[in-house]
Amino acid sequence: MTKITAAITAVGGYVPETKLTNFDLEKMVDTNDEWIRSRTGISERSILKEPGKGSSDMAVPAIEEILRKKNLDPKEIDCIICATVTPDMVFPATANIIADKIGATNAWGYDLSAACSGFLFALSTGAMYIESGRYKKVLVVGVDKMSAIVDYTDRTTCIIFGDGAGAVLLEPSTDGLGIQDSILRSDGSGRHYLHMKAGGSVKPATAETVAAREHFAYQEGQAVFKFAVKGMADVSAELLERNNLTGDDIAWLVPHQANLRIIDATANRMGLAKEKVMINIQKYGNTTAATLPLCLWDWENQLNKGDKIVLAAFGGGFTWGATLLTWAY
Ligand code: UT7
Numbered sequence: 387m388t389k390i391t392a393a394i395t396a397v398g399g400y401v402p403e404t405k406l407t408n409f410d411l412e413k414m415v416d417t418n419d420e421w422i423r424s425r426t427g428i429s430e431r432s433i434l435k436e437p438g439k440g441s442s443d444m445a446v447p448a449i450e451e452i453l454r455k456k457n458l459d460p461k462e463i464d465c466i467i468c469a470t471v472t473p474d475m476v477f478p479a480t481a482n483i484i485a486d487k488i489g490a491t492n493a494w495g496y497d498l499s500a501a502c503s504g505f506l507f508a509l510s511t512g513a514m515y516i517e518s519g520r521y522k523k524v525l526v527v528g529v530d531k532m533s534a535i536v537d538y539t540d541r542t543t544c545i546i547f548g549d550g551a552g553a554v555l556l557e558p559s560t561d562g563l564g565i566q567d568s569i570l571r572s573d574g575s576g577r578h579y580l581h582m583k584a585g586g587s588v589k590p591a592t593a594e595t596v597a598a599r600e601h602f603a604y605q606e607g608q609a610v611f612k613f614a615v616k617g618m619a620d621v622s623a624e625l626l627e628r629n630n631l632t633g634d635d636i637a638w639l640v641p642h643q644a645n646l647r648i649i650d651a652t653a654n655r656m657g658l659a660k661e662k663v664m665i666n667i668q669k670y671g672n673t674t675a676a677t678l679p680l681c682l683w684d685w686e687n688q689l690n691k692g693d694k695i696v697l698a699a700f701g702g703g704f705t706w707g708a709t710l711l712t713w714a715y
Pocket of ligand 1: 416417418421422425426502541542543545546606607608609610611614643644645648672674700701702
């Protein structure tokens, strides 16, 4: 029997029009453009400003772009996996809301929570549904409205995050294209460094938790930075090694966009020239689960069938990993 692999056959993306620049942030907290750019590489990020709009409102246009490009009837979609830490609401899953909004009435789906590694974990999960032969069209979307959980009085975290959505369509390939290998990791002992203190079952929302600003993302930046540099570089190097590849064989590195210094460290460890590294952190900031598909979206026209691509991420949990794929179109 011919082996089925899971190929990305279309990409869509969406970023809100409203921009929050470093100069805007200078007026909100004690920071400056020079510090933000030199420490993170970020100049501006997009913010979903309209009241009453949530993550699904960014995921829907990203997916609709895919439906248009592929001339697909939404009823053909089998499954939607939505990677997010900023769901529209605690339940039901944002994937269900997205399915309703796009008319994917034959699809089942769920949300996957792995913070900045969410898209990578969801991609791997979706790929297995395709590889099994059970499903033919799986949508994987990474979306986060970080502005909903960012404390704009905390200068150490508010400067890095932005809002956005990216999505890919996975379909079967019998030519060996698509997802080749993944190394995925998690370590819950890292939860103390990056999390939301209240609003879950351990500490439900009260007037006190709101007053103590515990419903925002809390991050110990330096600690996360150290784990991220090592975690992302280690798995990326391990992935190359176990597939007998070197940096020369790789057309593109698609790294999570959290900090330019973490991206540089990963690329150096893989022996990759800077021209092969997708970097759009300057205009979007860290959009959590959306960073990887937004890179694919921005670079789609430069990708060629057969290109070997490594995607790598690190995030809250801790969660991290790397995936090797062969571009299919
Ligand atoms: O995506 C999910 C995973 N997240 C990450 O990967 C993020 C990892 N962490 C980071 O990217 C960095 O740690 C940050 C960008 C968050 C912070 O950069 P840093 O180089 O680690 O700064 P720091 O926390 O070590 O602070 C250095 C100095 C401190 O001042 P002193 O103590 O040296 O006087 C901070 O108070 O910079 C100060 N500082 C700022 N100054 C101006 C912290 N934030 C700011 C700011 N503007 N926004």
